[in-house]
Amino acid sequence: MIVAERKPIQEILSMISGLRKILILGCKGCVTVCSAGSEREVMILATIIRMGRKKKDEPIELVERTLVRQCDPEFIDQLSDSIGQFDAVLSMACGVGVNFLADRYPKTIALPAVNTKFYGVAEEQGVWSERCAGCGDCILNLTGGLCPVARCSKGLFNGPCGGSVNGKCEINPDINCVWQLIYDRLKGLNQLDKLDEILPVKDWGVSSHGGPRKIVREDLKI
Amino acid sequence: MSDTFKPEIIAFCCHYTIYNFARDLQGLTKSGFPENVKIEKVSCSGRVARVHLLRTLEEGADGVYVVGCEEEKCHNGAGSRRAKKRSEYVKDVLLQLGMEPERTEMFFMPRGDEAKFIDIAREMVEKIKALGPSPLRGK
Numbered sequence: 118m119i120v121a122e123r124k125p126i127q128e129i130l131s132m133i134s135g136l137r138k139i140l141i142l143g144c145k146g147c148v149t150v151c152s153a154g155s156e157r158e159v160m161i162l163a164t165i166i167r168m169g170r171k172k173k174d175e176p177i178e179l180v181e182r183t184l185v186r187q188c189d190p191e192f193i194d195q196l197s198d199s200i201g202q203f204d205a206v207l208s209m210a211c212g213v214g215v216n217f218l219a220d221r222y223p224k225t226i227a228l229p230a231v232n233t234k235f236y237g238v239a240e241e242q243g244v245w246s247e248r249c250a251g252c253g254d255c256i257l258n259l260t261g262g263l264c265p266v267a268r269c270s271k272g273l274f275n276g277p278c279g280g281s282v283n284g285k286c287e288i289n290p291d292i293n294c295v296w297q298l299i300y301d302r303l304k305g306l307n308q309l310d311k312l313d314e315i316l317p318v319k320d321w322g323v324s325s326h327g328g329p330r331k332i333v334r335e336d337l338k339i
Numbered sequence: 340m341s342d343t344f345k346p347e348i349i350a351f352c353c354h355y356t357i358y359n360f361a362r363d364l365q366g367l368t369k370s371g372f373p374e375n376v377k378i379e380k381v382s383c384s385g386r387v388a389r390v391h392l393l394r395t396l397e398e399g400a401d402g403v404y405v406v407g408c409e410e411e412k413c414h415n416g417a418g419s420r421r422a423k424k425r426s427e428y429v430k431d432v433l434l435q436l437g438m439e440p441e442r443t444e445m446f447f448m449p450r451g452d453e454a455k456f457i458d459i460a461r462e463m464v465e466k467i468k469a470l471g472p473s474p475l476r477g478k
Contacts, residue, residue, distance in 0.1 A: 126435040157390070164393040169436050171397070171478040 118147035118238075119211045120245045121154060121231040123162065129207070130169045132228050136177070136204040140196075141166075141230070142218075143183030144210035151245055153231045154209030156183040162209065162230060187214030193221050200225050236267075253323035253330065259311055261302035266319075268295035274316040346401035346467040347476075348376045350460065351391065351422075353384040353407040355414040359451040370453065376460045384408070384445075385418025392429045392443055399476045402467040404444040406459060412450075419447055439470050 123129075133139055141159050148154030163179045170177040180203070184192045187210035196218075200206065205226035208215045211233040218227040235247040250267040256274075257264060266272055270288035277296035280287025284297040303309050321327070352361070360367055361380055368374055381387055384407025395403040405426055407419030423445040430440035444466075446459045 126432065157388075160390050161393060164390055164397050165432055165436070168393065168397045168432075168438075168475060171475050172436060172438070174478070176478075 118150050118236070119213070119233060120151045120235050120237045120247075121148050121211050121233045123153055123158065123209070123231050124229070126165055126169065129162070129230055130166065133166070133177070133205065133207060136226075138178040138180075138202065138204050139166075140180045140182060140200070140203045140206045142187065142196075142206050142208045142210070142214075143181075144187045144208075144214050145183055146186045146188065146210070148210055148214075148231065149183075151239070154211075156181075159183055159209055162207075184210075188217055190221070193217050196222070251324075252319070252321075253327075254320060256316065259314060259316065260299045261306065261308065261311070263295055263299050263302060265295055265299070268293075268298075274319060276312070344468060344472060345375050346464060346472070347399070348373075348402040348404070348460075348463055348467060349379055349395045349400050350376050350463075351379045351381055351384065351387045351403070351405045352456075353405075353414075353419065354380055354382050356384075356406055356408055356448050356450055357456060360453045360456070367453070367457070370457060371461070372457045373460050373464045376464065383413075383415045383418040384422035385413070385415060385420075387422050387425060389425045389428050392425065393432065396429075396433070396438075396442065396473065397475060399473060399478065401470070401473045401476065402442045402444075402463055404446060404459075404463050406446045406448050406456065409447045409449055414450075419445075423447075438474060441466055441470060442473065 141163050143154050143156050143159035145155070152158065159181045163181050166177060166179060184195065186192050187208060200222055203225070205228055206218055207228045207230045208218055209230045211231065212229065215227050215229045218225065236249040236251060237245045237247045240246055247267050249264060252266045265274060270286050270292065271278055273296065277294055281294040281297055284294055286292040286294050300312070303311055357380070361378065384405050387405050392403050405422045407422045408414055410420055413419045426443055426445035429443045433440045433442060444463065448455050448459065
């Protein structure tokens with residue numbers, strides 16, 4: 118899932134300073150799963166904002182709504198009848214949702230209430246960590262299913278750097294060295310021979326270095 | 340702070356913690372429970388969500404607290420520990436809003452300990468009196 122985290126309260130209050138009627142818009146997709154922008158988080162943020170504005174004697178009218186997803190036209194277009202009444206929409210979706218709001222409603226101010234962090238997993242309740250960098254050319258078949266692009270601090274492709282100590286990363290000892298994990302896993306799978314293959318220089322053109330990416334599936338288009 | 344300030348305080352209380360005396364609120368008051376603390380009984384302190392605490396403060400309460408089972412003896416396992424985490428979340432929100440985090444607290448209490456329950460309420464009243472009225476009161 119895409120993992121996000123709510124922005125600091127003062128940053129949000131500063132962003133909406135002077136605005137009087139705002140739609141706080143949650144999303145039932147990834148940000149609900151990672152508890153950043155669910156219906157419940159919308160309720161909490163709305164309460165916090167009202168408290169902050171009351172304290173400054175600057176009341177605000179807030180409408181709370183949560184869409185199934187903010188990244189699909191059939192859901193984001195559900196706002197078309199009502200969006201004109203708001204000074205701004207404060208989206209609790211990931212950055213994708215905010216962008217799509219801005220794309221679909223050129224006359225509406227679209228503001229982000231969360232920082233979008235990474236594609237990751239829930240390690241346990243309340244703990245998320247990164248697993249995929251969306252680099253556009255997956256090599257997990259060669260690395261035991263563990264990604265050196267997302268999980269090596271240096272993004273190395275052919276084994277660990279010299280700084281791996283006891284399976285930990287020299288950048289941050291809380292991080293497991295993914296190349297140690299890859300080696301251990303391939304050894305356990307009797308696939309150490311996969312490490313004999315030297316991975317060529319990665320084509321970052323299919324990653325974000327090549328500009329905004331797009332997929333077109335003619336078989337699905339109507 | 341003026342002695343005339345009578346804080347409005349809401350106490351979310353776990354049913355199991357106060358089961359033996361909660362039905363007799365008049366008796367509780369006679370035993371010294373402050374009249375300005377309103378009890379909201381819940382099935383488990385873990386049922387108290389962050390938004391319940393926040394909305395209570397938003398609506399102008401001067402203080403809000405939760406009373407739940409002892410940390411390792413929660414009737415429902417982890418309810419009171421969850422409540423503690425939520426109280427800490429609300430404290431952080433108050434801090435970020437420039438309000439006193441002491442306006443919310445979590446208390447763990449042995450089941451049925453009426454004297455301790457009264458002490459907690461009095462402690463909260465004194466603490467909030469020292470802080471003064473909530474800046475959201477009447478707004």
